[in-house]
Amino acid sequence: MTTASFAPDQERTPVPPAEPEGTATRLALKKRGRQARALVMPALIFSIVLTQVPFLVTIAFSMLQWNQLRPSEIKFNWFENYSVVFTGPDFLPSLMSTVIITGSSVVLSLLLGLFFAVLLDRKFLGRGLARTLMITPFLVMPAAAALLWKWSMLDVNVGMVNWALNLLGLPAVAWNTDLPVVTIVILLTWQYTPFMMLILLAGLQSQSREVLEAASVDGAGPWRTFQWMTLPHLRQYIEISTLLGTIMMLQAFDPIAIMTKGTGGTKTLSYLLYERAFIGLDVGQAAAFGVVTVIITIAVASIALRTLFKVFINGGER
Amino acid sequence: MLVKKRALLVGAGLAITAIVLSGCSGAGGGAGAGAAGKDVTLTLATVNNPQMKDMESLKGTFEKDNPGIKVNFVQMEEGDLRAAVTADVASGAGQYDVVTVGAYEVPQWGAQGWLKDLTPALTSDAAYDVGDILPPVKTALSVDGKQYAVPFYGESSILMYNKEMFAAAGLTMSNNPTWQEVAAAAKTLNTPEHAGICLRGKPGWGDLFAPLTTVVQTFGGAWYDNNWKAQVNSPAFTEGVNFYVDLLKTAGEKDPVSNSFTECLNQLSAGKVAMWYDASVAASILEDPTTSKVAGKMGYVHAPVYKTKESGWLWSWNLAVPATSKNADAAVKFAKWATSKEYQQLVGTTLGWTRVPPGARTSTYSIPEYKKAAAAFAPITLEVMNAVNPVQPGLNPQPWVGIQYVTIPEFQDVGNQVAQLVADAIAGRTTVEEALAKGQVIAQAAGDKQKK
Numbered sequence: 001m002t003t004a005s006f007a008p009d010q011e012r013t014p015v016p017p018a019e020p021e022g023t024a025t026r027l028a029l030k031k032r033g034r035q036a037r038a039l040v041m042p043a044l045i046f047s048i049v050l051t052q053v054p055f056l057v058t059i060a061f062s063m064l065q066w067n068q069l070r071p072s073e074i075k076f077n078w079f080e081n082y083s084v085v086f087t088g089p090d091f092l093p094s095l096m097s098t099v100i101i102t103g104s105s106v107v108l109s110l111l112l113g114l115f116f117a118v119l120l121d122r123k124f125l126g127r128g129l130a131r132t133l134m135i136t137p138f139l140v141m142p143a144a145a146a147l148l149w150k151w152s153m154l155d156v157n158v159g160m161v162n163w164a165l166n167l168l169g170l171p172a173v174a175w176n177t178d179l180p181v182v183t184i185v186i187l188l189t190w191q192y193t194p195f196m197m198l199i200l201l202a203g204l205q206s207q208s209r210e211v212l213e214a215a216s217v218d219g220a221g222p223w224r225t226f227q228w229m230t231l232p233h234l235r236q237y238i239e240i241s242t243l244l245g246t247i248m249m250l251q252a253f254d255p256i257a258i259m260t261k262g263t264g265g266t267k268t269l270s271y272l273l274y275e276r277a278f279i280g281l282d283v284g285q286a287a288a289f290g291v292v293t294v295i296i297t298i299a300v301a302s303i304a305l306r307t308l309f310k311v312f313i314n315g316g317e318r
Numbered sequence: 319m320l321v322k323k324r325a326l327l328v329g330a331g332l333a334i335t336a337i338v339l340s341g342c343s344g345a346g347g348g349a350g351a352g353a354a355g356k357d358v359t360l361t362l363a364t365v366n367n368p369q370m371k372d373m374e375s376l377k378g379t380f381e382k383d384n385p386g387i388k389v390n391f392v393q394m395e396e397g398d399l400r401a402a403v404t405a406d407v408a409s410g411a412g413q414y415d416v417v418t419v420g421a422y423e424v425p426q427w428g429a430q431g432w433l434k435d436l437t438p439a440l441t442s443d444a445a446y447d448v449g450d451i452l453p454p455v456k457t458a459l460s461v462d463g464k465q466y467a468v469p470f471y472g473e474s475s476i477l478m479y480n481k482e483m484f485a486a487a488g489l490t491m492s493n494n495p496t497w498q499e500v501a502a503a504a505k506t507l508n509t510p511e512h513a514g515i516c517l518r519g520k521p522g523w524g525d526l527f528a529p530l531t532t533v534v535q536t537f538g539g540a541w542y543d544n545n546w547k548a549q550v551n552s553p554a555f556t557e558g559v560n561f562y563v564d565l566l567k568t569a570g571e572k573d574p575v576s577n578s579f580t581e582c583l584n585q586l587s588a589g590k591v592a593m594w595y596d597a598s599v600a601a602s603i604l605e606d607p608t609t610s611k612v613a614g615k616m617g618y619v620h621a622p623v624y625k626t627k628e629s630g631w632l633w634s635w636n637l638a639v640p641a642t643s644k645n646a647d648a649a650v651k652f653a654k655w656a657t658s659k660e661y662q663q664l665v666g667t668t669l670g671w672t673r674v675p676p677g678a679r680t681s682t683y684s685i686p687e688y689k690k691a692a693a694a695f696a697p698i699t700l701e702v703m704n705a706v707n708p709v710q711p712g713l714n715p716q717p718w719v720g721i722q723y724v725t726i727p728e729f730q731d732v733g734n735q736v737a738q739l740v741a742d743a744i745a746g747r748t749t750v751e752e753a754l755a756k757g758q759v760i761a762q763a764a765g766d767k768q769k770k
Contacts, residue, residue: 067727068400068401068404068405069404069426069727070727089756150576155573155576156571156572156573156576157572157585157588157590172572174572174573174574174575174576175573175576176573176575176576177519177573177574177575177576177741177744177745178745178746180575180745259576260575261520261521261522261525261575261737261738261741262521262738263521263575263738263741263742263745264575264741264742264745264747267738275731275734278401279730279731279734280728280731281727281730281731282731
């Protein structure tokens with residue numbers, strides 16, 4: 001996994017010698033292994049109960065015909081819900097919307113996050129304050145952020161964005177009606193830029209000053225230093241922030257529920273899932289959509305990102 | 319069979335846990351409806367809107383008059399309430415003794431046998447005066463002559479207009495306008511300062527499609543014919559939707575897809591729109607001078623029509639007793655108290671006459687204090703609510719009772735999906751005809767389920 005490589009090399013407990021010297025040592029080793037396993041068990045059981053059991057229940061639900069308003073007609077129907085998922089008209093457009101919205105939000109917030117991280121990675125008066133202010137969007141609750149954008153930023157009559165457009169002599173934009181996808185992307189970018197920035201800033205601050213100094217002594221300009229020293233150094237940080245950002249933005253729900261209600265190409269998988277469960281009241285179908293979404297998320301996280309990041313790898317570094 | 323049973327158990331178990339947890343956090347414990355002894359604790363699950371909060375603040379009077387009965391309020395969002403109640407009834411847990419149910423669900427749940435038939439308890443009590451309940455509301459809450467809920471408050475839809483803007487443009491408004499007249503006035507009044515009319519455009523069966531369904535009906539369309547054949551791509555339905563979309567494009571508010579009740583209310587109160595077709599309950603807020611710039615300047619008339627005589631919708635929030643309640647007698651007593659004439663007097667004298675729940679009883683509109691406090695909108699509300707016909711709101715007979723909704727479980731899903739398609743048409747990403755052609759397929763799938 002790409003993610004594993006991010007963890008700095010921790011000091012591991014020395015591995016016992018491979019060639020056992022006698023039965024006594026072997027027994028002692030075995031006992032230690034058992035003890036270790038026993039100590040890990042509670043945590044393991046706890047996490048299995050918390051993460052895997054709900055997933056198994058979801059899989060079970062996804063094979064039921066179960067509409068909440070017809071509780072007398074619950075029955076096992078094998079893969080019928082999945083056939084609806086893959087043959088129905090909802091899934092592919094929804095997958096496309098998810099890819100477009102998540103993809104553009106991740107890329108935009110990554111670029112902006114990198115930009116702000118570079119800006120904040122130098123000493124100036126009030127840096128702490130600036131950093132706190134920059135992080136704020138990420139701390140605002142998603143539903144509150146969506147309401148804030150709906151009413152005070154993007155409102156067609158009194159919103160600040162349209163007010164600014166009017167100042168520039170441009171006509172007001174009916175964001176939700178005419179540009180629903182852009183609206184959601186703007187909001188997600190606004191919300192997740194600080195997250196990207198935080199991770200990248202940590203990366204920048206871990207960069208050794210001597211290396212940068214040496215580069216400038218060798219006559220490298222700021223852009224060359226950034227391109228050939230800083231970016232390769234940041235690779236792992238970019239990977240992890242993209243990975244986490246993608247996983248979080250795949251689940252984006254609040255702005256869609258509050259602002260666009262799934263119209264105009266904003267019906268992402270998570271919103272579709274909500275619709276099936278709470279408006280269609282079809283638990284079985286919603287569970288099937290949920291299982292498919294999880295599988296897609298895992299696939300995207302493990303395969304697509306790994307190939308994507310070949311771009312950043314300089315000749316033979318990995 | 320075994321699988322089915324086990325899944326049911328798991329589901330029920332999860333649902334119960336969720337209910338117990340939400341019950342505890344919502345009301346601070348005490349969810350156990352004690353059947354022991356003669357002391358009874360009623361658990362009331364309700365939507366969290368202002369009138370229900372008034373009810374909670376007045377429950378002390380009921381508890382004082384009925385020693386031995388305590389009432390516990392559990393407030394939740396509409397969606398959560400539905401899930402909690404359906405799970406409760408389906409599992410037979412009997413957590414709730416009184417629930418608030420919307421007009422859309424009362425007939426469905428009643429027919430399913432989930433709600434207690436209140437007819438005997440209501441008709442046998444002369445003091446309750448069941449005949450005083452507004453007839454269309456009573457009809458909408460009954461199935462085969464059995465009444466499954468009592469209305470707490472009700473509403474219809476009316477056209478609200480800014481008299482100042484009309485006078486400035488030299489226009490007048492009749493008490494029963496047609497949609498063509500309204501469209502012509504809206505176009506005249508549509509200026510850079512204010513839009514001609516505000517209409518809901520937010521996708522959702524209860525948002526966009528509440529007013530739009532009434533427009534479709536007065537244009538002669540309907541969701542289904544008498545044999546549950548979907549009529550969404552019929553010429554009349556298409557004409558109605560086209561009219562609505564064109565009106566929005568030519569004289570409507572900006573950014574319609576953002577707008578539902580609250581958003582239009584804001585624009586009206588700020589004087590940014592000349593007309594608004596929406597719920598009658600809005601009038602009481604528009605007439606409040608503390609929040610509204612247009613208080614005293616508004617006129618209220620019947621919903622605009624085209625081919626039918628009336629076109630207002632009909633909605634009520636109601637109290638019902640789940641069939642699983644273990645304290646049904648006490649529960650019925652409370653439901654009757656909260657919807658009685660005395661309760662309205664109690665609200666009027668303690669909280670103020672404008673806070674009296676409207677649109678449920680005819681006698682509300684003959685209380686002198688209420689008539690005075692609500693002079694601007696009480697007469698039109700009563701007039702419209704008595705005029706609408708939930709049995710046949712459109713030109714043709716329909717196999718369900720209800721105006722701006724179809725009382726089948728699938729309708730909210732159908733309404734939502736078609737509303738999203740129509741919103742695309744409002745934004746110009748697709749045509750109304752294309753949107754409704756897709757909507758027809760969705761609606762027919764739900765209609766087929768009613769046939770069997």
